[in-house]
Amino acid sequence: MQGKLGGCEFCKIAGSSEFIVYESSNVTAFLDFRPVFPGHTLVIPKQHFETMERMPDGFIGPFFKEVKLVSRGIEKAMKADGVFIAMNNKVSQSVPHLHVHIIPRKFHDGMHGFFWPRRAYKDKEELEGIKNQITAAINALTR
DSSP states (O other): OOSOOTTOHHHHHHHOOTTEEEEOSSEEEEEOSSOSSTTOEEEEESSOOSSGGGSOHHHHHHHHHHHHHHHHHHHHHTTOSEEEEEOOOSTTOSSSSOOEEEEEEOTTSSOOSOSSOOOOOSSHHHHHHHHHHHHHHHHHHTO
16 A cells, blocks of 8 residues: 555654654654664655555665665764664564664674574574575566
């Protein structure tokens, strides 16, 4: 679905908010009101797309070019050693409007890895099987 939806929290923020740190004709970037670290920013397309799949291919490159710009600005402004860039797509997506998290990071800031538990593959066969499934699915999408 595209277009501004009356009930979308992020579409409302894109229209006007005291939290906006960057805005262009295509994106709005605003501070997360519950940041992991100060400077934690969300970048959203102004046009409403619920997920990455709904965003037309022609929007993806320009959108991520602006994500890159905002991430560079956050790193500089927050005197960070780097940034963590993440996007939930459907699962754990608290607001159904595509958004990218940019979180300023410093070495030894206490944030380790991802926010969820990680586990190794049980064996090489499991790894190969999953690798083959994903490769086949991508190949089918590109035919």
